[in-house]
Amino acid sequence: MTYLTKPKLHHPALPKNKLGFTHRDYEGTVSTLCAGCGHDSISGAIIQAFFELDIEPHRVAKLSGIGCSSKTPTYFLGNSHGFNSVHGRMPSVLTGANLANRKLIYLGVSGDGDSASIGLGQFAHSMRRGVNMVYIVENNGVYGLTKGQFSATADKGSKAKRGAINNDEPIDMVMLALQLGATLVARSFSGDKTQLVPLIKAAVSHRGAAFIDVVSPCVAFNDHPGSTKSYDFVREHNEAVNRLDFMPQHTEITAEYASGSVRDVVQHDGSVLRLRKLHDDYDAGDRIGAMNYLQQRRAAGEVVTGLLYLNSEAGDMHASLNTVDTPLNELREKELIPGVAALEKFNASLR
Ligand SMILES: Cc1ncc(C[n+]2csc(CCOP(=O)(O)OP(=O)(O)O)c2C)c(N)n1
Ligand code: SF4
Ligand SMILES: [Mg+2]
Numbered sequence: 001m002t003y004l005t006k007p008k009l010h011h012p013a014l015p016k017n018k019l020g021f022t023h024r025d026y027e028g029t030v031s032t033l034c035a036g037c038g039h040d041s042i043s044g045a046i047i048q049a050f051f052e053l054d055i056e057p058h059r060v061a062k063l064s065g066i067g068c069s070s071k072t073p074t075y076f077l078g079n080s081h082g083f084n085s086v087h088g089r090m091p092s093v094l095t096g097a098n099l100a101n102r103k104l105i106y107l108g109v110s111g112d113g114d115s116a117s118i119g120l121g122q123f124a125h126s127m128r129r130g131v132n133m134v135y136i137v138e139n140n141g142v143y144g145l146t147k148g149q150f151s152a153t154a155d156k157g158s159k160a161k162r163g164a165i166n167n168d169e170p171i172d173m174v175m176l177a178l179q180l181g182a183t184l185v186a187r188s189f190s191g192d193k194t195q196l197v198p199l200i201k202a203a204v205s206h207r208g209a210a211f212i213d214v215v216s217p218c219v220a221f222n223d224h225p226g227s228t229k230s231y232d233f234v235r236e237h238n239e240a241v242n243r244l245d246f247m248p249q250h251t252e253i254t255a256e257y258a259s260g261s262v263r264d265v266v267q268h269d270g271s272v273l274r275l276r277k278l279h280d281d282y283d284a285g286d287r288i289g290a291m292n293y294l295q296q297r298r299a300a301g302e303v304v305t306g307l308l309y310l311n312s313e314a315g316d317m318h319a320s321l322n323t324v325d326t327p328l329n330e331l332r333e334k335e336l337i338p339g340v341a342a343l344e345k346f347n348a349s350l351r
Contacts, residue, residue, distance in 0.1 A: 010022065026051045035219075036219040039068055054248075058081070061097060066086065073107075094106055116137075116153050135210065155170050161221055177209075184202065187304060192305070205267045241278055242306040
């Protein structure tokens with residue numbers, strides 16, 4: 001498949017967004033992943049979300065580690081900035097880029113091996129620092145690229161394609177993100193674009209560390225009976241706690257819903273997230289409650305999906321470090337070398 005190039009011509013009547021761009025302007029090269037891989041559906045959802053958000057591709061920086069999942073940024077947002085880093089090291093590269101230029105929209109794409117095994121420490125620190133980013137883990141429970149070894153998110157007792165049983169406890173990335181202080185936490189399924197696209201839009205409009213765990217079946221190594229990351233298992237055990245409508249800034253809110261089942265949340269950019277409750281006992285504003293609920297439902301064998309936690313008042317790493325608004329590469333000599341008097345004043349403040 002690698003020899004296939006995408007045709008440059010496209011139908012003139014393709015729908016355009018407010019910027020005059022079509023879906024094609026948000027795509028990348030032809031995917032070389034296995035046909036049916038969940039990761040390709042996530043790429044499709046990312047393309048749709050950025051198209052519908054009317055974001056100029058050059059405002060986005062996409063970063064990844066190593067794995068089939070980490071290859072996917074080649075297949076979307078071909079006109080954005082991109083950096084394919086080392087296995088498990090995407091979070092620190094993203095953090096550095098974000099510190100240097102806060103004007104870009106940061107999208108970290110990773111796998112369960114990349115983030116829960118070799119990169120677990122990196123993942124943890126990017127969450128607790130509140131790096132302003134969308135962090136997506138394409139979670140298939142295996143190392144797809146290296147031929148299907150169990151990853152750290154594989155459920156205890158789940159079966160590999162050749163029959164081996166996983167005896168280790170799984171790492172739940174959502175529980176970790178909640179515990180570590182991520183301020184938007186969600187779980188979704190690659191086969192549910194209706195849920196995933198608004199979640200990505202909400203995460204892009206959120207200020208702070210936004211984490212989305214997307215169960216994304218690996219059709220080559222982990223889509224058989226006995227796997228808890230297969231299409232069939234997730235479809236049968238998927239419990240969505242809410243549905244999200246995303247309304248960009250300046251959109252007239254017309255639909256009416258019964259009060260109690262709906263909560264409107266205004267994000268810092270003025271966009272509105274309308275959260276429709278599907279489970280009355282679930283409150284996405286209660287972090288500890290969310291952790292208890294997730295544990296209970298997991299014990300009952302359910303895969304809980306939806307917007308699981310949101311703190312729309314949250315700050316981010318730049319707020320806590322009190323950094324300058326201007327990206328570092330735009331600072332001029334006057335700001336970088338403020339002179340002896342300014343240096344004296346600063347030194348005095350430290351004495
Ligand atoms: C430092 C280092 N160790 C090991 C590897 C081998 N390796 C490449 S991808 C990978 C696991 C990828 O798994 P995951 O992140 O879940 O991505 P998937 O392929 O499942 O999407 C491993 C162990 C590597 N490339 N670099
Ligand atoms: S090996 Fe698995 S994760 Fe990798 S492309 Fe194929 S189906 Fe997707
Ligand atoms: Mg994986």
